[in-house]
Amino acid sequence: MTDIKTRLVALSAYVYERTRARLEGMTDEEYFWQPVGNCWTLRPTTAGALRADFSPRPEVEPFTTIAWRLWHLIGCYGGERNPRWLGVELAAAGFDGADPAPETASEAISALERAHGLWQQAMAALAAERWQEKLGPIAGPFSEEDKAALVLHQIDEQIHHGAELGVLRDLFRARSGSR
Numbered sequence: 001m002t003d004i005k006t007r008l009v010a011l012s013a014y015v016y017e018r019t020r021a022r023l024e025g026m027t028d029e030e031y032f033w034q035p036v037g038n039c040w041t042l043r044p045t046t047a048g049a050l051r052a053d054f055s056p057r058p059e060v061e062p063f064t065t066i067a068w069r070l071w072h073l074i075g076c077y078g079g080e081r082n083p084r085w086l087g088v089e090l091a092a093a094g095f096d097g098a099d100p101a102p103e104t105a106s107e108a109i110s111a112l113e114r115a116h117g118l119w120q121q122a123m124a125a126l127a128a129e130r131w132q133e134k135l136g137p138i139a140g141p142f143s144e145e146d147k148a149a150l151v152l153h154q155i156d157e158q159i160h161h162g163a164e165l166g167v168l169r170d171l172f173r174a175r176s177g178s179r
Helices: 004-022 028-032 065-078 081-086 104-124 137-142 149-174
Strands: 043-044 050-052
Touching: 004 081, 004 149, 028 065, 028 104, 043 065, 050 065, 065 104, 065 149, 081 137, 081 149, 104 137, 137 149
Parallel strands: none
Antiparallel strands: 043 050
């Protein structure tokens, strides 16, 4: 019988491959397309690096661009929180909110590939017998949740943000009249 770790690692890999296939051929125009006014997106700072809009956080969050959603997904895969909360040793890779975001669609896809690799490494590094350990104080209000719950949460993030990216690509293609 296959253990839960093997199944969840395989599910995450499957979700990534499905999302990655939906990003094939994405252009920079599409990456930054704002389907409605006042979208959250990636904007240059005074230093010139791109950062994701995030604050002030309104009561109802604005619609977001592909660039914003993809950067968020990159953080879900490659953020330093994952190895820290799982208790595995991996170097930070620059995929957190304060890090510069990718400036082009191609750079974003490359960052997604690297972030996914880190996520797969983090899950692989967590021994099967540790998946039911509590996250502990490092996880703040989620301290009583186990490590498997974090993995499941991240896979849920991967699934729903991957689906959103696919829908936005469909809308972009439909509005431009191409198939």
